[in-house]
Amino acid sequence: MHEIEHTHPALDFLEVAPENWLRLGGPIKRRFEALLERYPLYTHGLSLSIGGPAPLDETFIRAIKQFLDDYQPVLYSEHLSFSSDNAHLYDLMPIPFTEAAINHVVARIQRVQDLLGQRLVLENVSYYTAPTAELDELTFITTILERADCDLLLDVNNVYVNSVNHGYDPVAFIDRIPPERVRYLHVAGHLQLERNLIIDTHGAAVSDPVWSLLAHTYRRFGAVPTLLERDFEIPPLVELMSEVATIRSLADSAIPLNAHTAGAA
């Protein structure tokens, strides 16, 4: 954050998790607000637990809405996952890929969209193992997008991670995503632990196969706004800006649907 404040790098937007900022005060909040004078804001929530088994926490959703009203981000995104059962675990678990789960999630998305007065943009999450499924991951995701009439944050790294972890073709996966739902992209680095197990760490540079998949994604969907995510082992900003430059260069070589491409979390 200090480097961004002091050098004002050429980024098209910043992304934050509302949960990490909406109850903060003091100098850090003033620094955050000063950055918003320079950069548009995208938001990416963590604790909505849209697929969770417990009732939606509407008090929390209203707090999110207040944050969105206060800061007017370009969009609010969340995860197509669950992060709590009856209590929070603050991380992402895969919703069982079943018809009953689809019905449950669709009803909850519609309720949240009503409360927020805007469409949700939900991210395909990485996962390492999942309970016995009735459907494949792609059918699960695309059915929810259509029935709930919400949008997709396509995390290209997660598609690659899951394709290795669960043995499918990531390009075919991308090719079956309906283009009209794709509002926003994420890319990040990961950690390959075994031949068929990658952990989505956000703690390394973006890998070559993910760059290739991002290039393919742009060819299919155009230059959708894209965030470079980095949460751990954060290098000097100049290294991250070099990755942002790669994002821009790949986007520029795609069909130019939109102009904006690169942000930082």
Added chain:
Amino acid sequence: MSTDFQTLQHQFAAYIRDPAQAPLPEGCDPGRMRQYHQLFFNNFDGVLENTFARFKASLAPNQWATLTQTFFRDTPQHSPFLADVPARFTDFLAEQEALALTPGQEELAAFELTCFELRKAEDPDHPLSLATDGDLLAGHPVVNPECLLFESDFPVHDLDWSPVSDPGQLTFLCLIRDSDGHIQIQVLSAASALLLALIDENPDASGAEIIAQLCQQLDLPVEETRYTAQAQLETWRADRIILGSSPPTSRINNTE
């Protein structure tokens, strides 16, 4: 018949909390479920380690791991905010009767939690009628809402103090969030701490009335005390512990 998806979700979360006891959710790989356990636990552990660094350093080998793993496994978190987990951890510590923490260790954890909470605390409204150069005896001295008094039976602020082996010592601290968001600490005498507490407890009283009350409570000579107390108030104004004064009886109380 296949298991209901919500049952699977409860099983999935239960296994992450306690892979040693919980049944494996149908269809899940045990090795990868352990990865989930480790990743989720590390997230908790990182937040707790950042908040309670000195408390952790005071523990015996493996005691921290035992505590944090038990906390992760057994304590349900009902707040959607990860930043609320440290406060739940101190509640959990207080409930651990068999733990053999020293009173000094419990106080150190409470002190570190207070610093963490003050660093991120939401901004209070400042008094509407504040005069930064106002008379601190005729008016009510307005305490900076970004500071608070921490009283302890131990010198928890002292980095050389051992919460395990050193004796107790009644300690009064004023914690102040500075303009960089860091916590500054001032050590107060018992009388100064009482003066600051009386200011906070009597939002309608003038500085002179508060000093008179201080003298009465501590059986101090009024004239001499007024001089030293006024000097203390002015020092606090220079240090931004006191922001100025408001007219007595009209101060807006902003403390939660």
